Structure formats: C-alpha cells, structure tokens
Amino acid sequence: MIPGSFEYHRPSSLDDAIGLLSSLGEDALLVAGGHSLIPMMKLRMAMPEHLVDLQDVQSLKSITVDTNQISLGAMVTQAELIASDELHAACPILRETSLQIADPQIRNLGTIGGNVANGDPGNDMPAIMQMLGATYVLAGPQGTREIAARDFYEAAFFTAREDGEILTTIKFDTPTAGHGWAYEKQKRKIGDYATAAAAVVLTVSGGVCETASIGLTNVADTPLWAEEAAGVLVGSALDEATIKTAANAAVAITDPALDGRGPVEFRKHIAGIMVQRAVAKAAQRAQ
Amino acid sequence: MSDIKINMTINGQAVETTADPRTLLIHFLREDQNLTGPHIGCDTSHCGACTVDMNGKSVKSCTVFVGQANGADIVTIEGIAEADGTLHALQEAFRQNHGLQCGFCTPGMITRAYRLLQENPNPTEEEIRYGISGNLCRCTGYQNIVKSIQIAAEELSHKEAAE
Numbered sequence: 001m002i003p004g005s006f007e008y009h010r011p012s013s014l015d016d017a018i019g020l021l022s023s024l025g026e027d028a029l030l031v032a033g034g035h036s037l038i039p040m041m042k043l044r045m046a047m048p049e050h051l052v053d054l055q056d057v058q059s060l061k062s063i064t065v066d067t068n069q070i071s072l073g074a075m076v077t078q079a080e081l082i083a084s085d086e087l088h089a090a091c092p093i094l095r096e097t098s099l100q101i102a103d104p105q106i107r108n109l110g111t112i113g114g115n116v117a118n119g120d121p122g123n124d125m126p127a128i129m130q131m132l133g134a135t136y137v138l139a140g141p142q143g144t145r146e147i148a149a150r151d152f153y154e155a156a157f158f159t160a161r162e163d164g165e166i167l168t169t170i171k172f173d174t175p176t177a178g179h180g181w182a183y184e185k186q187k188r189k190i191g192d193y194a195t196a197a198a199a200v201v202l203t204v205s206g207g208v209c210e211t212a213s214i215g216l217t218n219v220a221d222t223p224l225w226a227e228e229a230a231g232v233l234v235g236s237a238l239d240e241a242t243i244k245t246a247a248n249a250a251v252a253i254t255d256p257a258l259d260g261r262g263p264v265e266f267r268k269h270i271a272g273i274m275v276q277r278a279v280a281k282a283a284q285r286a287q
Numbered sequence: 288m289s290d291i292k293i294n295m296t297i298n299g300q301a302v303e304t305t306a307d308p309r310t311l312l313i314h315f316l317r318e319d320q321n322l323t324g325p326h327i328g329c330d331t332s333h334c335g336a337c338t339v340d341m342n343g344k345s346v347k348s349c350t351v352f353v354g355q356a357n358g359a360d361i362v363t364i365e366g367i368a369e370a371d372g373t374l375h376a377l378q379e380a381f382r383q384n385h386g387l388q389c390g391f392c393t394p395g396m397i398t399r400a401y402r403l404l405q406e407n408p409n410p411t412e413e414e415i416r417y418g419i420s421g422n423l424c425r426c427t428g429y430q431n432i433v434k435s436i437q438i439a440a441e442e443l444s445h446k447e448a449a450e
Contacts, residue, residue, distance in 0.1 A: 008354040034351065038332075038351075053355055103421025105345045105399070108344040
C-alpha cells in the first residue's frame with residue numbers, strides 16, 4: 001500500500017515546527033513515530049499534503065524526574081521510557097504499561113506524545129495520564145497553554161488540541177514514595193489493543209487505603225477516569241468485597257463498542273476483572 | 288510533489304540519491320537499492336518481515352518513510368554476514384538448526400535477533416520469545432527459531448571470550 005503524495009518537512013526547532021504548521025494550514029500533519037499515522041495514510045484515511053516530522057526537535061526528547069514532578073517530552077519513545085531507571089524508580093507503572101504496548105520494533109519509534117495526542121481510545125497511555133492527573137502542555141502560534149489529561153479527550157480521535165498546536169510535554173506530580181501500582185491489560189495477542197485495561201495507583205497506610213486513582217483503556221470512545229470507583233477504595237482495607245464494589249462502579253461508567261475483541265457485555269465484564277486484578281496487585285505492591 | 292535528497296548509510300556504504308517522500312523505507316531498500324532481503328509480509332507493521340536495523344535499533348521498514356530514515360545508519364540482512372561471505376553466527380545457527388521452513392520471515396527474524404543479542408547477549412528463552420514478539424512465523428511454531436537464537440548467543444559469547 002502506497003500512501004498519497006505529500007511534501008516532507010523536518011524542522012529542527014519547536015518554533016520552526018509551529019511556524020510550519022501555521023503557514024501550511026490544515027493540510028499539514030505532524031508525525032512523531034508514525035506508527036498510527038502511516039497505517040492511516042496507507043489506507044488513505046489520512047491524506048496530508050504536508051508532513052512535519054518532529055524527530056529533530058531535541059527539546060521534545062527529555063525525561064525529567066524530581067521529587068515533586070515528572071516531566072516527559074513528547075518525542076520520548078516507548079523504548080526510552082522503558083529504559084529510564086530513574087523514571088522507573090519514581091513511577092513504575094509507566095514501564096509496566098509501555099512493555100504492554102505493541103512490540104519491540106514499534107516501541108523503538110512510537111512516542112509517548114503520539115500515544116496521548118492521537119486520541120485513539122485503544123492507546124494505553126491516555127488512561128495512565130488521566131489516572132496520574134497529568135497535565136499536557138500545548139505550544140502554538142499564540143504561545144503555550146496547559147490542559148488536564150482528564151479534560152483533553154472529547155471523542156475517538158477528537159481532542160482539545162487545535163490544528164496549529166503541538167503537544168510538547170506531559171507532566172504530573174511524582175507519585176508518593178511507597179505507592180502501589182498496576183496496569184492490567186487483557187489483549188488477544190502481543191501487539192493488540194486492549195479488550196479492556198485498568199490502571200491503578202494507590203497508597204496504603206496502616207492497612208488502610210489512603211488515596212487511589214483508577215484509569216480505564218478502550219472501554220469507551222475516550223479514556224476514562226473512574227473517580228467514583230477509586231472513592232470506594234479510599235478508607236477501606238482493600239478487602240475483596242470492597243474491591244468488587246469498586247470494580248462494579250468502574251464498569252458502570254464504561255461504554256465499549258462491539259468489535260473483534262468481543263461483545264459489549266464481555267468487554268464490560270473484562271473491564272471489571274482488570275480493575276479487580278489491578279487493585280489487588282497495587283495493594284500488594286504498596287508499602 | 289518534489290523529491291527529497293536522501294543521504295544514508297546502508298550496510299556500511301554511503302548512499303546519496305533522491306526519492307519521492309511517500310516512498311516507504313522498505314520500498315526504497317527493495318526497489319531503489321535492490322536489497323530484497325527485507326520482505327514485505329503484512330505491510331501493516333504486524334509481521335516484522337521488513338525488520339531492519341536503523342541507528343542501532345530494530346524497526347519495521349514498512350512503517351517508516353524514507354525521509355524519516357534520512358541520515359540514518361541502516362543494516363539489512365544483506366549486511367550481516369562478513370564481507371568474505373562467512374555467515375554470521377545467527378545465520379549459521381538458523382541453517383544448522385532448521386530455524387526456518389519457507390524462509391519468508393527469516394531475514395526479519397535474523398535482523399531482529401542480531402539487535403536483540405547486542406542488547407542482551409545472554410537472553411533467557413522467555414526474553415528471546417518476548418524479544419521477537421514483533422516477528423511472525425507461520426511455519427515453524429517458533430521452537431527452532433528460539434533454539435537457533437539460543438545457540439547463536441552461546442556461539443557469540445564463546446567467540447567473544449576467545450578474543
């Protein structure tokens with residue numbers, strides 16, 4: 001399959017990239033790792049006249065971890081994210097999640113920015129970022145603005161990013177030391193999108209859950225932050241009955257589509273199981 | 288649309304030419320450079336038959352535009368044996384241990400394993416299976432592919448110890 005024709009641009013700075021997007025208008029698309037866009041171009045579902053490749057924009061490639069905040073440049077690849085021991089020590093759910101995305105070759109090119117910005121409900125990182133309460137930084141011709149991951153996703157492939165904007169950075173508060181975490185993803189085979197997946201971070205003190213947050217992947221046309229379900233866990237001893245109640249509360253907000261991964265009822269059921277497993281594993285890991 | 292200038296190193300040789308930006312790296316390698324070792328299997332980034340090494344990382348060349356690979360150092364299956372034709376330990380191990388049947392996935396399998404063994408010279412069986420999880424084989428059931436990679440890993444570490 002040969003994609004349609006386009007002009008190729010490779011700016012070397014963020015300002016140049018923003019300038020190109022402004023001058024080329026809506027016929028231009030950004031390419032990061034390309035593993036979502038190029039398949040769409042092969043199918044002619046995307047037919048940009050111009051492709052703006054961000055690979056030379058060095059300012060989008062850093063991972064910064066400090067005691068209070070973690071910040072990830074949009075062009076950090078999944079493989080780089082997996083390889084960062086500093087990041088893993090501070091926020092281990094990211095490596096656990098990346099390792100469940102696609103396969104080694106694709107993780108060498110696929111980026112964190114592309115994963116969250118594309119708006120594909122099948123992508124794993126958006127639910128993680130909603131669960132972590134992350135903020136996205138968008139740069140455009142009018143300067144930069146910030147938007148919460150929980151407000152970013154409008155519908156499948158529709159996000160709050162404007163055409164002329166570039167998602168540059170993802171930042172979030174460093175999770176409390178000793179927190180428990182888990183990303184549980186049911187998929188048919190390696191490389192597949194989730195039938196349903198659940199992301200959990202929680203803290204436990206004296207056997208009681210102090211804080212909890214839950215994100216859900218691919219069970220609606222946007223990622224979901226299961227606020228009510230997490231609320232059920234807080235104050236509990238994370239016993240089996242409470243975990244089940246929380247899972248039911250999470251399932252209640254899902255609205256999956258019928259697809260090759262199974263009927264709606266099945267996918268809802270799996271979502272509940274993923275929440276139960278993720279909470280149980282996170283509870284076990286919490287210190 | 289205007290062609291772009293292409294400069295890259297392929298199997299140690301500097302290549303300087305022009306290409307239509309919509310050319311995929313796999314098409315550039317096969318049709319412009321006559322390197323038909325990397326195969327087009329699924330053309331949808333699932334099967335890994337098109338795997339090549341780009342700047343020291345395994346990538347699927349069916350899902351990379353030639354412009355994205357501009358300036359890169361590319362190694363294909365053609366660049367893995369020694370210049371005098373002596374096979375790489377992986378190629379020899381696949382040959383000796385029936386690591387292939389129809390052979391279609393083999394260039395991708397070996398090119399991927401070539402990088403895997405540099406990242407992790409002594410992988411466990413599980414690490415090998417996980418490391419080649421982006422490469423599909425429809426004949427062998429993977430048993431002999433994994434075995435070939437294990438034997439090549441041993442061979443390479445003996446070789447390194449001897450040096």
